[in-house]
Amino acid sequence: MKKQTIHVTINGTEYTKTIEPRLLLSDFLRHELGLTGTHVGCEHGVCGACTILFDGEPVRSCLMFAVQTDGHTLQTVEGLGTPDKLHPLQEAFHEAHGLQCGFCTPGVLMTLIPFLEKNSDPTETEIREAISGNLCRCTGYQHIVDAVKIAAHKNTDTN
Amino acid sequence: MKPAPFEYIAPQSLAEALDVMDQYGYDAKLLAGGQSLIPVMNFRLAQPAVIVDLNGVSELARLSANGDGGLHIGAMVRxxxxxxxPTVAAKAPLVAETMPHVAHPQIRNRGTIGGSLAHADxxxxxxxxxxxxxxxFRLQRMGGERWVHAVDFYQALFTTALEPExxxxxxxxxxxxxxxxxAFHEVARRHGDFAQAGAAALVTLDKRGVCREARLVYLNVGNIPVQTQEAAAxxxxxxxxxxxxKAAAQTAAQKEIDPAGDIHASADYKRHLAAVLGQRALQQAVTRAKESWAS
Incomplete structure (x- = not known):
C-alpha cells in the first residue's frame, strides 16, 4: 500500500515520517519514534492505557491511524515531567501511591491533565467519572482518586 | 501491524467524498471518529479495501439552530x-443529557454522531x-439526496437504510x-460501558395536566431501537x-419488546430493566412537563 508522509508536532518536537496508512498512532509513537511511555493494552479502545492528547484533548491512540495526525499537535507522557523534575500531577501520584505496576499510569495522567485544567476543584464523583475510561488492575482506584485530590489542592494553593 | 492493508483517501470536501464513494462504493468504508470501526479493523473483523477519512471535510462538522427551530447537526460533529x-442544551436538552452516558471522555472526543448513527449498534x-x-437524516450520494426518518433508518442488527455509495x-x-x-435513563455495569438497557421518554402535557403526546423508546432490548406504541398510547x-x-411501562416491557439475553443480562433481566427504566423515564418526563407549566 502507498506510504504517506506526515508532519506532526509531539511534545514540542516536529517529526516528518513516511508511513503506511494502516499504522496505528500508538504503534507509530512506540515503534517509529521510540516514545514508549505511551502504553498499549487492549488495542481496541477499552483500557485507556494508550491515552494521549490530540490537539489538547485526550484520545485513545490505538483508535487513530498515525496518518490522521498530519498537521496536528500531540502530547504524550514524555511531555509532562522528567525523572528529576516530575510534573505536579506525577508528584501527587508519587505522594499518594497512585500507582503500583505503573502500566496504566501514562494513560491516566494524560486523561487527567486536561480534566484538571477545566475543573480545578473536582468532587470525588467527578474524578471517578473522569478516569472511568482507564482500567487499573493494581490500585483499586482509591489511591488514584487521592492523588488527583492532592494535585488539585496543589494547584489551588499555588494560584 | 494490526489492521489489514487498505488504500487511504482523505477528501477535503463533501463533493470530493461523494465522488470517491461513487467510485468505490461497496469496497470503501467511511472513517468518521473511528471509535467502532478501528477496533473491528484491529481485530481484522473488518478489512475494507479503501478507507475514506471524513475528518478533513469541514462542511460535515457544522452545528446550528436554524430559523425553522430545528437543530441541524453535521454528521462529523463529535x-x-x-x-x-449551549445550542444543543437549549434546542435538544435530551441529547445533552444523554451524552455523558455515551462511552468515556476519550471516546467522546473522537466519536461522531454520524458514525454512531450509521454504525447502528x-x-x-x-x-x-x-x-x-x-x-x-439527510443521505447524500453523487447527484442526489434523500431524507429518511430515524425510525425508518434502522432496519436490522447493524443494518441501516444507507446504500454503499x-x-x-x-x-x-x-x-x-x-x-x-x-428524560433518559439507562443501566450499565460501569459508567461509560454499553448499557444493558436504556429508555428515552418525551411527554407533552396540556395546562390541565392531560397528556397530549407520549413517546417511549428503548435501546438494547432488540436489534434496533424499539419505539413503543401501546405503552405510549x-x-x-x-x-x-x-x-x-407504571402500568404503561409494564405493558412496554411485557408486550412490546422481545429482548435476547447476552453475557451481561438475561432476557428476563432486560425485561425487568425495561419496566423500571421506562417508568423512571416517563415519570421524570411528566414531572418536567408539569414544571414547564409552573415556570
Whole structure:
C-alpha cells in the first residue's frame, strides 16, 4: 500500500515520517519514534492505557491511524515531567501511591491533565467519572482518586 | 501491524467524498471518529479495501439552530461537542443529557454522531434518542439526496437504510412541542460501558395536566431501537398518574419488546430493566412537563 508522509508536532518536537496508512498512532509513537511511555493494552479502545492528547484533548491512540495526525499537535507522557523534575500531577501520584505496576499510569495522567485544567476543584464523583475510561488492575482506584485530590489542592494553593 | 492493508483517501470536501464513494462504493468504508470501526479493523473483523477519512471535510462538522427551530447537526460533529454545546442544551436538552452516558471522555472526543448513527449498534444511545426525537437524516450520494426518518433508518442488527455509495451528512432534530418533558435513563455495569438497557421518554402535557403526546423508546432490548406504541398510547388523553405510568411501562416491557439475553443480562433481566427504566423515564418526563407549566 502507498506510504504517506506526515508532519506532526509531539511534545514540542516536529517529526516528518513516511508511513503506511494502516499504522496505528500508538504503534507509530512506540515503534517509529521510540516514545514508549505511551502504553498499549487492549488495542481496541477499552483500557485507556494508550491515552494521549490530540490537539489538547485526550484520545485513545490505538483508535487513530498515525496518518490522521498530519498537521496536528500531540502530547504524550514524555511531555509532562522528567525523572528529576516530575510534573505536579506525577508528584501527587508519587505522594499518594497512585500507582503500583505503573502500566496504566501514562494513560491516566494524560486523561487527567486536561480534566484538571477545566475543573480545578473536582468532587470525588467527578474524578471517578473522569478516569472511568482507564482500567487499573493494581490500585483499586482509591489511591488514584487521592492523588488527583492532592494535585488539585496543589494547584489551588499555588494560584 | 494490526489492521489489514487498505488504500487511504482523505477528501477535503463533501463533493470530493461523494465522488470517491461513487467510485468505490461497496469496497470503501467511511472513517468518521473511528471509535467502532478501528477496533473491528484491529481485530481484522473488518478489512475494507479503501478507507475514506471524513475528518478533513469541514462542511460535515457544522452545528446550528436554524430559523425553522430545528437543530441541524453535521454528521462529523463529535460527541463531546454535543455534550458541551449551549445550542444543543437549549434546542435538544435530551441529547445533552444523554451524552455523558455515551462511552468515556476519550471516546467522546473522537466519536461522531454520524458514525454512531450509521454504525447502528443496538446498545448505542444516539440511535434510540434520535428515534425518540423523530429526527430526520439527510443521505447524500453523487447527484442526489434523500431524507429518511430515524425510525425508518434502522432496519436490522447493524443494518441501516444507507446504500454503499451514500453518506449520512446531516441530522435534523425538530423542535419539541411546547410543554414537553424529556428524560433518559439507562443501566450499565460501569459508567461509560454499553448499557444493558436504556429508555428515552418525551411527554407533552396540556395546562390541565392531560397528556397530549407520549413517546417511549428503548435501546438494547432488540436489534434496533424499539419505539413503543401501546405503552405510549395508554398515556395519551389521560392524566399520567404514577400508577398509570407504571402500568404503561409494564405493558412496554411485557408486550412490546422481545429482548435476547447476552453475557451481561438475561432476557428476563432486560425485561425487568425495561419496566423500571421506562417508568423512571416517563415519570421524570411528566414531572418536567408539569414544571414547564409552573415556570
Amino acid at each position: 460527541h463531546s461537542q454535543l455534550e458541551h454545546s 443496538p446498545a448505542a444511545e444516539l440511535p434510540a434518542i434520535m428515534v425518540a426525537l423523530q429526527a430526520r 451514500e453518506i449520512l451528512v446531516e441530522i435534523v432534530v425538530p423542535p419539541l412541542p411546547a410543554h414537553t418533558g424529556y 395508554a398515556l395519551v388523553g389521560a392524566t399520567p398518574t404514577p400508577d398509570l405510568i
